[in-house]
Amino acid sequence: MSGFEPDHPFRTLTPREENAKSNVVIAYVFMLLGIFTGVFWLIGAIWAMAKVAEARGTKFEDHYVNIISTFWWGIFWGLIGLVLALFFIGYIVLFAVWVWSIFRMVKGIARVTSNQSYRAMFNPF
Secondary structure, X not given: OOOOOOOOOOOOOOXXXXXXXXXXXXXXXXXXXXXXXXXXXXXXXXXXXXXXXXXXXXXXXXXXXXXXXXXXXXHHHHHHHHHHOOOOHHHHHHHHHHHHHHHHHHXXXXXXXXXXXXXXXXXXX
8 A cells, every 4th residue: 555545444355464464453452451450561572573564565554653652652651651650740640650551551442443544644635
């Protein structure tokens, strides 16, 4: 796909797209489980990093980018929150990272199950 075709949730997916979709759903499920048990969060991110090459050129590729960037930004802000936990502000940062991660994962699952890319391309028509 060149990126200019609109997302049609009702068109049939190619076997490559089906594989990319099922792998990203697995990664999302692991990431959501990891919100409550940190080890699954890591497994979901590693799964996405391992499978992103198989999704290159599909409309599901940006879901992998979403998972990987959520993981790394979550680690970054989580570490800052832990350092700031010596002060009360750190707990607010950690809670914000937790909510932000849940939002991104739920949005991703909702879009992938609708056969849509994570970031809908702006189309004024």
